[in-house]
Amino acid sequence: MTLSDKNYAFVMHCGEMGSRWGFNRTIGQMCGLLIITKEPMTANEIADGLSISRGNVSMGIKELQSWRLIKVQHIPGDRKEYYAPAGTIWDMANRVFEERKKREIDPTLSLLRDNLIEPATNDDEKFAQQQMHEIHDLLETVTKWSSELQRLSPEQLQSLMKLGSGIGKVLDFKDKILKKQ
Amino acid sequence: MTLSDKNYAFVMHCGEMGSRWGFNRTIGQMCGLLIITKEPMTANEIADGLSISRGNVSMGIKELQSWRLIKVQHIPGDRKEYYAPAGTIWDMANRVFEERKKREIDPTLSLLRDNLIEPATNDDEKFAQQQMHEIHDLLETVTKWSSELQRLSPEQLQSLMKLGSGIGKVLDFKDKILKKQ
């Protein structure tokens, strides 16, 4: 099976973007390929489709699994493993978001917490701690928010997302609403 | 000027995280250093502080400026350029966010738009286009949202952020509110 021009362009684009999205070229390509391919694919099909080594695909699969982006499927009477996206586009975006938060925010939050436990011992440290405190609070807020969003039902999320410019108005009513609750 | 242990740990951490945040180790370190240092620093001070070459600092400055994260200052009667963070922590986070959106989302959105203009010519492409359409819509929504957030006043943003678990309740009132407007 060879890709149409358009599909090929998409897969290659995913490759280019791969490293910006948090993985690398090959893994970006694999992800793109699996997303636009209707049927689950074997590792060999992926390797052939992208002209990369079998070993590389194996690594990539492991990585994509660690991001919880793909799932394995079996076809009765067939020994091969078939891979497919683990959910809808929305699910996948969510996973990437969560996973990146884990890698990009959590470690810093943890360092800052440690660093802020004992008080500053001199002026330089005092200023530094103020700054770190700001970063800490910002990251905590983001964290709280993201876990809040996870908790919302898909409908609520859709509703929130679609809200768009209405968000300002909604905020203006916030106080009123919170009083009523 | 040498860094205290804690401050040093913070700067090094920023280095480790650098590549995850979208730049590289040195630039992460530079950013961290400038943030926790009260006074603006010269390029040489930065190079000394981080034990890296003068040339590297120059590159890093250029990059940090392209992210709009630092600003140049001059001290009367002094020929050197002094560098300092370009705004509050909040401002900087915002810039990183915007800049990353530009690098991580916009190019894909643009590719998808192009790709979705002409209709699919066969079944494989039809399925692929459906998927691409979903990605497209998702990215559009995110884009719209992020520009919406930019438009909010700092107070509104704070208010929204602090909302936390209240968000669900607020959403429940959305329809009612939108009717009233």
Place this chain on the structure above:
DNA sequence: CATTGGTTTCATTATTTATTGAAACTTGAA
């Protein structure tokens, strides 16, 4: 208009990261 304090550039080198492919491993079926 030459000197000097300062900055930038960029070819070279060093470091890091990704890829290959052969060997080791796993597992279901005969």
Place this chain on the structure above:
DNA sequence: TTCAAGTTTCAATAAATAATGAAACCAATG
């Protein structure tokens, strides 16, 4: 058990990325 189809691992290699430092550049000053 053994075989064979399939998967994983990992040392070696290739490719990409970052860092150095010397030379070029720039601009204020005497």
